[in-house]
Amino acid sequence: VSYYLTKILASIGISTQREQTMLNGIISTVNYATALFAAVLSTKIGRRTMFIGGGIAMFFTFSALTISIAVYNETGSVAASKSGLAFIFIYYTSFNICLNPLLFLYPTEILPYRLRAMGLSILVFSTKAASFFNQFVNPIGMDSLGWKYYLVYVGWLLVEICVFWLLYVETKGYTLERIQEAFGEDIKFDGPEEKNGPTVVDAVFENKGDDESSSHVERAKHV
Incomplete structure (x- = not known):
């Protein structure tokens, strides 16, 4: 969402530079606040709970955002536009709770000393590879398929939830x-x-x- 926020906002009818700049500033402020909250939350409720809960929230909000974009593109509904904007904020909040504080924390905890440097290097490489994909492949899919391309990420989020549920163990409370x-x-x-x-x-x-x-x-x- 963050890579192509301008394009996503335009897809729900928010296309003026003033509106997009204002919303970008508001979203950045919300991201900062929710990321700080999530950092504290990780010591209170546990990593596994945050992964699964945040993943489920991301799945439903991104699905709802996809539906809102589809409805707006087909009908021009103002209600669909407003709901799509709301789901963008909820999705960012869910992402900040699920992944922002845990992306490097969790691998550091579960990797043994002898593998930690290598494991984190692989993690950084993987995130950069994903960024490359987002930067150069997503625009092609969005231009070719429109809102239907978002269904790819709906499916991917479902896969992530299954991985969190089946493979991620709770590490809260242990050295x-x-x-x-x-x-x-x-x-x-x-x-x-x-x-x-x-x-x-x-x-x-x-x-x-x-x-x-x-x-x-x-x-x-x-x-």
């Missing part, structure tokens, strides 16, 4: 060492208390974490 231990790393501790202390799996059976996060960390041990 980096304990998370690595859950993923099969052999962690050696120098301190006697740490060496003989409880493991992640111990915490699961002692109910030190909530049921959902504990079950997913336990499952990671077998991945």
Whole structure:
């Protein structure tokens, strides 16, 4: 959405430079505020919940935005234009909660020390490759298919939700060492208390974490 905001606004009838500039400024302010809120939220409700909840919200709001654009293009409905604008704001908020604070936080937590530098390098390469795709491929699809091209991303968001649900484990409340231990790393501790202390799996059976996060960390041990 952010790459072609001007084009998307034009597709719902907001085409003047003044209106687009004003909305761009408002959206940037909303993004800043929601990103700060999401950064605090990640320590309160957990990463997995944010991924799944934000992904579901992104899916429904982007689907609704696609419908609004389609209706406006077919009928010129003012209501469809206004609803499309509202869904743009909701989508940005959902994105900021789902991905903005977690894009680098979550990989850093789950990657073991020996793979962290390589893993983050692959992550950066992947994001740049996605940016390249957005920059050079999306315009072709949007010009050729119009609003129908957005259905590609509706499907992609559904795939992301499935990946979040099936593969992402909860890491809230655990140290980096304990998370690595859950993923099969052999962690050696120098301190006697740490060496003989409880493991992640111990915490699961002692109910030190909530049921959902504990079950997913336990499952990671077998991945």
